[in-house]
Amino acid sequence: MSSAIHAAAALLAHGWVDNARVVLVNGMITAVEHGVAAQPDDERAGWLIPGMPNVHSHAFQRAIAGRGEVRGSGEDSFWSWRQAMYRFVERLDPEAMLAIAAMAYAEMLEGGFTRVGEFHYLHNAPDGARYCAPAAMADALAQAARDTGLAMTLLPVFYAHSGFGAQPPLAEQARFVSSVDDYAMLHTACSGALAGLADAVLGVAPHSLRAVSPAQLGALTDLAGSAPLHVHVAEQLREVEQCVEWSGQRPVEWLLDHAPVGPNWCLVHATHITAAESASLAASGAVAGLCPVTEANLGDGLFPAPDYFAAPGKWGVGSDSNVRIDLFEELRWLEYGQRLTLRRRNVAALCAGQSTGAALFEQAGQGGAQALGGAFGIAVGNPADCVSLDAGHPAFAAIPAALRLDAAIFSAGREAIDGVWRRGRKVVSAGRHHARDAIAARYAATIARLTA
Amino acid sequence: MSSAIHAAAALLAHGWVDNARVVLVNGMITAVEHGVAAQPDDERAGWLIPGMPNVHSHAFQRAIAGRGEVRGSGEDSFWSWRQAMYRFVERLDPEAMLAIAAMAYAEMLEGGFTRVGEFHYLHNAPDGARYCAPAAMADALAQAARDTGLAMTLLPVFYAHSGFGAQPPLAEQARFVSSVDDYAMLHTACSGALAGLADAVLGVAPHSLRAVSPAQLGALTDLAGSAPLHVHVAEQLREVEQCVEWSGQRPVEWLLDHAPVGPNWCLVHATHITAAESASLAASGAVAGLCPVTEANLGDGLFPAPDYFAAPGKWGVGSDSNVRIDLFEELRWLEYGQRLTLRRRNVAALCAGQSTGAALFEQAGQGGAQALGGAFGIAVGNPADCVSLDAGHPAFAAIPAALRLDAAIFSAGREAIDGVWRRGRKVVSAGRHHARDAIAARYAATIARLTA
Numbered sequence: 082m083s084s085a086i087h088a089a090a091a092l093l094a095h096g097w098v099d100n101a102r103v104v105l106v107n108g109m110i111t112a113v114e115h116g117v118a119a120q121p122d123d124e125r126a127g128w129l130i131p132g133m134p135n136v137h138s139h140a141f142q143r144a145i146a147g148r149g150e151v152r153g154s155g156e157d158s159f160w161s162w163r164q165a166m167y168r169f170v171e172r173l174d175p176e177a178m179l180a181i182a183a184m185a186y187a188e189m190l191e192g193g194f195t196r197v198g199e200f201h202y203l204h205n206a207p208d209g210a211r212y213c214a215p216a217a218m219a220d221a222l223a224q225a226a227r228d229t230g231l232a233m234t235l236l237p238v239f240y241a242h243s244g245f246g247a248q249p250p251l252a253e254q255a256r257f258v259s260s261v262d263d264y265a266m267l268h269t270a271c272s273g274a275l276a277g278l279a280d281a282v283l284g285v286a287p288h289s290l291r292a293v294s295p296a297q298l299g300a301l302t303d304l305a306g307s308a309p310l311h312v313h314v315a316e317q318l319r320e321v322e323q324c325v326e327w328s329g330q331r332p333v334e335w336l337l338d339h340a341p342v343g344p345n346w347c348l349v350h351a352t353h354i355t356a357a358e359s360a361s362l363a364a365s366g367a368v369a370g371l372c373p374v375t376e377a378n379l380g381d382g383l384f385p386a387p388d389y390f391a392a393p394g395k396w397g398v399g400s401d402s403n404v405r406i407d408l409f410e411e412l413r414w415l416e417y418g419q420r421l422t423l424r425r426r427n428v429a430a431l432c433a434g435q436s437t438g439a440a441l442f443e444q445a446g447q448g449g450a451q452a453l454g455g456a457f458g459i460a461v462g463n464p465a466d467c468v469s470l471d472a473g474h475p476a477f478a479a480i481p482a483a484l485r486l487d488a489a490i491f492s493a494g495r496e497a498i499d500g501v502w503r504r505g506r507k508v509v510s511a512g513r514h515h516a517r518d519a520i521a522a523r524y525a526a527t528i529a530r531l532t533a
Numbered sequence: 534m535s536s537a538i539h540a541a542a543a544l545l546a547h548g549w550v551d552n553a554r555v556v557l558v559n560g561m562i563t564a565v566e567h568g569v570a571a572q573p574d575d576e577r578a579g580w581l582i583p584g585m586p587n588v589h590s591h592a593f594q595r596a597i598a599g600r601g602e603v604r605g606s607g608e609d610s611f612w613s614w615r616q617a618m619y620r621f622v623e624r625l626d627p628e629a630m631l632a633i634a635a636m637a638y639a640e641m642l643e644g645g646f647t648r649v650g651e652f653h654y655l656h657n658a659p660d661g662a663r664y665c666a667p668a669a670m671a672d673a674l675a676q677a678a679r680d681t682g683l684a685m686t687l688l689p690v691f692y693a694h695s696g697f698g699a700q701p702p703l704a705e706q707a708r709f710v711s712s713v714d715d716y717a718m719l720h721t722a723c724s725g726a727l728a729g730l731a732d733a734v735l736g737v738a739p740h741s742l743r744a745v746s747p748a749q750l751g752a753l754t755d756l757a758g759s760a761p762l763h764v765h766v767a768e769q770l771r772e773v774e775q776c777v778e779w780s781g782q783r784p785v786e787w788l789l790d791h792a793p794v795g796p797n798w799c800l801v802h803a804t805h806i807t808a809a810e811s812a813s814l815a816a817s818g819a820v821a822g823l824c825p826v827t828e829a830n831l832g833d834g835l836f837p838a839p840d841y842f843a844a845p846g847k848w849g850v851g852s853d854s855n856v857r858i859d860l861f862e863e864l865r866w867l868e869y870g871q872r873l874t875l876r877r878r879n880v881a882a883l884c885a886g887q888s889t890g891a892a893l894f895e896q897a898g899q900g901g902a903q904a905l906g907g908a909f910g911i912a913v914g915n916p917a918d919c920v921s922l923d924a925g926h927p928a929f930a931a932i933p934a935a936l937r938l939d940a941a942i943f944s945a946g947r948e949a950i951d952g953v954w955r956r957g958r959k960v961v962s963a964g965r966h967h968a969r970d971a972i973a974a975r976y977a978a979t980i981a982r983l984t985a
């Protein structure tokens with residue numbers, strides 16, 4: 082089946098072109114023309130940019146957005162938030178997982194993301210028993226991807242311990258834990274869950290050095306092969322201190338010394354790293370999975386970006402807790418966090434004359450695609466995963482082409498997102514997912530049930 | 534003329550009530566009922582919250598949003614951004630000012646603000662000469678307020694010097710400067726500009742300690758009387774260092790020692806203050822005018838909020854450069870900036886059990902109203918300046934009333950804003966200002982002319 086999208090302008094690998102015509106066969110891009118008129122059956126777009134990979138999501142946490150901003154009796158931290166999150170988790174079943182993930186995924190598409198890296202650890206029933214279908218929860222996530230059209234890189238999480246040195250898991254972690262053998266079976270079942278889902282990728286996710294022993298990490302690394310391997314690392318200072326106590330090394334330092342960290346790895350957060358760790362991580366070719374909005378919400382701290390960006394180290398962005406789902410806000414505040422602490426401007430732009438917005442977008446796209454085993458870019462051979470910006474938004478009035486991404490990221494924000502195509506199928510128009518009303522109604526009913 | 538707005542719920546001074554009916558006469562609230570049904574002619578609203586005062590705006594800077602994010606040849610800073618802003622300013626005339634300000638003001642209403650504190654310094658013609666009508670630029674700003682319905686506190690700026698110790702103004706500051714006598718005339722003319730504009734307030738704004746001598750500051754303080762007096766202070770470290778060189782004191786310290794700083798004062802930014810300055814500022818009863826998005830964009834630094842909030846010191850938020858106009862983003866990232874650097878959560882909430890969103894909203898509203906000489910709150914005697922949230926937004930699914938503002942600020946964001954009323958007149962529906970299309974077309978034509 083052949084079709085085409087005609088855009089007033091499109092961002093290709095080498096820059097913006099006008100009057101672009103993206104020709105598709107079965108949702109894959111087979112030609113990109115420019116300087117041409119639209120043909121009668123073409124779909125129409127404003128300014129077409131590539132869809133962005135979202136490197137890190139816990140879809141179910143969308144359901145607690147806005148519910149963890151109340152001050153506790155002590156000093157609030159990531160850890161008190163985690164307790165509240167665990168309490169909510171107790172009530173989730175596969176049906177609720179589907180309803181919540183579909184909502185989050187629809188919002189991701191509306192917010193500029195076209196692929197999610199779902200870091201999925203909620204495998205077991207509330208009492209810790211395996212579901213009859215061991216990948217029942219992964220099935221729900223895959224179904225949410227089907228319902229919304231979002232591309233999925235599923236990252237089933239291995240979780241065995243509550244702390245460094247193979248401490249036994251806590252009671253409230255019973256839904257996450259498995260043995261290495263059980264995990265291998267679960268991984269196979271997850272592969273089944275993705276059957277028939279276009280462009281799906283299956284990876285492996287040791288939760289963190291807190292939750293996985295060195296021997297287990299070795300087994301998981303073998304299982305992953307060259308597939309995406311994601312791990313939480315150095316999100317919280319307490320975690321860094323405990324790692325040093327345990328091993329004499331910091332988490333990123335330990336990983337780089339003891340694991341085959343390379344281009345298929347994504348180190349999620351990597352917030353608390355030294356200059357030496359930053360340089361080694363960049364040299365490894367792995368991707369840093371930065372989650373600016375969630376890291377701010379949780380009070381994690383700021384990733385030391387300038388040296389890492391300049392190395393250049395690879396990085397992507399993730400919406401993580403999904404407290405707010407907005408690609409442009411992630412990029413804007415990744416940059417702004419740096420500006421606020423360094424007290425200078427245009428940190429992500431690496432050379433004179435470069436647009437900060439263009440640098441942020443390109444780096445996040447390239448790094449994100451690498452981390453998720455997906456594609457990024459409007460180019461022949463890629464699926465047509467594209468976002469159309471409303472060229473008539475006031476923020477774009479007489480804006481030079483080179484500054485369009487700056488105007489989108491720093492000024493217009495997600496309000497400028499008009500249409501979104503996933504594998505050539507338009508799933509968002511006028512900023513709204515085509516199935517939004519039904520997905521939102523199911524989501525609302527589910528939250529009502531869970532909080533009753 | 535009597536009318537009423539019926540809301541599914543409304544946020545009053547003591548908290549949320551259901552089925553609220555806000556009764557209006559000539560746009561002023563004469564009664565607030567709750568637990569009552571709608572009457573046939575009532576306008577309908579979802580969850581009604583008070584409109585927010587925007588304590589600090591330079592409306593014309595909306596036109597350079599997204600145009601200053603390109604890396605320069607040296608290290609980019611506030612000061613290199615200011616040079617670019619000055620170059621743009623050269624081309625502005627009253628007609629362009631009207632077109633740009635109307636766009637910014639429409640976006641403020643869409644973004645949750647119902648009153649602007651316009652810190653207006655672009656008084657003169659490009660060659661520095663007075664316009665024949667000396668308040669020609671203020672007339673344009675007042676007209677933009679009329680065109681959009683936004684309430685205005687006009688703060689005509691006095692600007693005389695380019696640096697501490699009464700240094701002569703730079704050539705590119707010719708459009709800002711006046712003598713004290715000229716300023717008094719200008720101030721009177723600005724009063725005329727506001728004639729017939731409902732709820733308008735006129736204040737006085739010595740630009741900064743860089744731009745105003747102590748004697749001039751004294752004259753301006755006398756002129757202001759009890760009207761709002763706004764001044765830029767301690768936005769940049771360089772400014773603090775130069776103030777210390779000049780006077781032996783830091784800017785806020787100097788002001789508190791040498792000027793009658795009190796409840797009608799708004800110290801805009803106050804970013805770089807010591808613990809002693811913070812305590813004294815809080816004790817003065819003045820308002821700190823915090824501009825989180827702009828301060829991030831310009832790399833100013835972070836206001837040290839915890840001690841000031843706890844004192845408690847008064848504060849409001851401003852969209853300042855208008856690079857992005859979004860009340861909830863200002864509040865969200867005011868809190869998030871603190872979390873990122875302190876590495877803890879729920880900073881603005883001052884006691885156990887308090888919602889951070891509710892604390893942010895209430896404090897910003899009370900402080901903002903004080904700073905602008907306006908009102909805040911859905912209460913008898915106030916103009917009906919209200920914002921309606923879409924209760925059907927997924928972020929609000931089964932959310933307890935006490936967490937509605939958390940869900941709006943941290944999760945839904947400005948996408949949750951549905952209707953906005955100013956002085957009882959609905960000016961925004963479905964998130965769009967009623968005159969948006971015409972205002973955006975005029976704005977686009979103006980930007981095209983200015984950048985041709």
